Amino acid sequence: MENAASPRLSFLQAAWVIARRDFIAVLFSKAFFFFLIGPLFPVLVGGLAGSIGKSTAQQAISLEVGVAMSAADTSALLSAAKTLRPQLGGSLPVLKEIKDARSDASFDAREYLASRRGNFAAIVTGTLAKPQIVGTQRQVDRWSGPIELAAATALQASPSTFPSARADIVATSASSERKTRIHTAQAAQMVLFLLTIMLGGMVLSNLAEEKGNKIIEILAAALPMDAVFMGKLFAMVGVSVVGIAVWGSLGFAFWTVAEDAIVTVTQTNYRELPGPAVGWPVFVGLGIVYFSMAYLLLGSLFLTIGGMASSVREVQTLSMPVTMMQLMVFFIAMATVADTGSSLELFAVAFPLSSPFAMLARAAIEPSLWVHAIAIAWQAVAVLLLVKGGSMLFKRRVMKSGGGGKAKKPLFGRRKSVSGEAAWEPAE
């Protein structure tokens, strides 16, 4: 008989067989395609809404100031404004001639503003030497200075050329730097949490197909159950990475096109976000590693739950406590971001489910790297323990034959009688 040198597959080989099958099956499934494009719709809608909102806001908040002077003064003032705009930018209003004023000798600026004709924030009347601004107190306070400067320029009473100031940026204070790094840490934790929770749910039903199709028995006969579990987890990590890569690529493309809209909607200038303590390349690398660890940790719990549940309802019921626990540990990790070294923060670092979040925050705040090596090793051990425990539980509770007619009780719900030696209740 033909046999390989070793009569058994190694643990990694066994996990690889499972991972390869699952990865390909999920990646090329219709369900995954819809899963990928699902989150894009709210982002797309949000982006469009932001763009529309920004455009509308810009239209509603008028930056135009009407000019109702003599023709010569109006022309001179507009020309002076054009000259000053490169230096003053948005602090100089858009000056626009009110044509009605030229043909109307009895033009009343107050009445014109009160009647809501045009869309002017204020109206300039008088002469270049004595300009008069008609408007609300706020608008007058806002535009007086720039109008005076424009009038002076028109009268050639201000310099015609302006010296160019050289920029010399200095570092902020230590406390300010720490504060801004905390913001980076919290943002990274939030992203990590959202990705983990969103993608971790895929694992819940991962064993349902094998149970429903009865192929689990073939897998259990051929391979140790913990290798099956590990293979499935690795497959889903791979699928998640693909998902993140797709979302990331689309997000980057979207950012390139609609950066202004995003900044307006989120009120955050991402270009000015402070850099993490370990530097962006290392931080991104650690982010990928901690995402994988967080996913493996949560996924091993979800895989066990999904494997033991006998119906979709049970899956949902059992997964809720785990999800709540994950939320809680995430909040602990977030709350301790600013208290590096405190007992609660150390707990967050040590507790496996919160450790990836807490350590990612540390990477943003503190530059030391050796702690990450220890943390990652500890998280890997925790994954192995959870997988081992989950597979043992699965084997004990699920991989058994029925007792020839004895009623079999699911985890929740009424007993269902089984006949013969059925292995388990098929998934609903």
Add this chain to the structure above:
Amino acid sequence: MAVGDLMQASKHTQGVVDLQGDTRPLAIEARGLVKSFDGTRAVDGVDITVPEGAIYGVLGPNGAGKTTTLRMLLGIIDPDEGIRRVFGHDRPHDVGRMIGYLPEERGLYPAMKAIEAIAFMGALRGLSLEEGRTRGLELLERHDLLHAKDRQIRQLSKGMAQTVQLLGTLVHRPRLVVLDEPFSGLDAINQGKLERMIRALAEEGVTVIFSTHVIHHAERLCEGVAIIAGGKVPYAGSVETARDRIPAQVRLETRAREGGWTAALPEDTRREGDFFYFPLPETGVEPLLKSLIEGDAGILSLSIERAGLHDAFVAIAGEAAARQLEADSQG
């Protein structure tokens, strides 16, 4: 044969009888296997030894503990007590490449193509995907299923899907093939094909162990059998030895209904219509024949019927188990 005759004739009520004189190394050795679920003993002290190259049957009605026993042998579940060894290894997964398993509950990934399913099952046992596909094509062609190689499992008929799964069990050329109710759901033609396949495997030196509740499969194929009922194994040994537990029965038809010659018949002779039934005497039938001829019994017919495995099963496992077995095979 009347049940009473069988029960009376059986010399053994319980025990293990190894395949005596068999010097082949053991593929499977199990002693004292016990397994309980929710307080109920599904398997209660099972002993099985299967030499390499043998065709071995696990015979019993539904719920007897056959599947549980096989799953313990394969390492799918662990026994609560007892030992099991497969090719000398305590952990069956340690010799995973050498084992092929067809579970009672057939199942494959529905969206998988037939050829990919076979290759995947080979990969589970250490075969490369490429080699699995190559061998899978050969097997499909041999079983007239090459045309279905690219069809998804859900697109195949039940029989074809079962065949594909069976081929997946064999693609990596295992040394031990375990089949749980392999004949279940097959028509007569495919049952015949399967029987030939099992014989061919044994001729190649492969050990085949299968469970069934249909006696004639075990009787036709197996050299050894474990009769399991209520979680216990009242008999495990060769089929021939099981049959020999029940003495052969003589069926005699005579012209004369009465006469002095009837005194020559054994005491436990039973009469049914024109026929007399009695166990074959230890001295043989020749002395009796002499008495019948001299007594003018007028012998019309005389036949000696060896006990079948069904008779042995009834005697060993009891009538209730036999009835259940019959009901399961018809249902």
